[in-house]
Amino acid sequence: MWTTDGSGWTRIGGRTYSAPASGYIPQSNGGFVLIRGTDNALWANGIGGGGATGWKKIGSKRITGGPTAAGTREPAPHVIVAVIGTDHAVWTARYPVGNGSWSGFTRAWAPRG
Numbered sequence: 025m026w027t028t029d030g031s032g033w034t035r036i037g038g039r040t041y042s043a044p045a046s047g048y049i050p051q052s053n054g055g056f057v058l059i060r061g062t063d064n065a066l067w068a069n070g071i072g073g074g075g076a077t078g079w080k081k082i083g084s085k086r087i088t089g090g091p092t093a094a095g096t097r098e099p100a101p102h103v104i105v106a107v108i109g110t111d112h113a114v115w116t117a118r119y120p121v122g123n124g125s126w127s128g129f130t131r132a133w134a135p136r137g
Contacts, residue, residue, distance in 0.1 A: 036069050036076040042090030046071075047103035049119075050095050056119065058082075058091045058105050066091060066107055066117070068126065082117055085129050086110045106132065 040059040048055035054072025061067045061079075064086045070077035087107040095103050104118045113134040121127045 034076065036071070036079075038067065038069065038079055040090070045091045045093040045105065047093030047105065048095045049101050049103050050097045051101045055095060056093065056103055056105075058093050060087050060090050060107070064088070064110075066105065068105075068119070080126075082126050083129050085115055087115075088112075 036057065038057075038059055039062050041062065042060050045058045046055060047058065052072070054070060056068045056070055058066060058068050061081070066082040066085065066087055067079045068082050069079050082105075085107070086109065088110055089108050091105050091107045093103055093105040095101070102118050102120060104116055106114055106116050109115050109129075111134070114132045115129040116132045117127050117129050119126045
């Protein structure tokens, strides 16, 4: 995996089975690259003015495809990521929560059963 700040490309490592997603945190100098890792978990790497922070596994949910992500200002600047779990439901997590880390996963939608 590679990222750029506009002045050149930097290798940030990581492996994935699917396309990565990125989310920018509005009113900040950073965001995240998010991937489905080879262990079928969600992984995030913070990017911004200070470079990459390194890969961190987000929760313990197993996912079946690549993530999608978006940044928003409401109710406070944050990134929200959506994934499809092995149960075929859509799950979301967000950063930051009150303690400056990722939230746990919340089921946002489930197929009729």
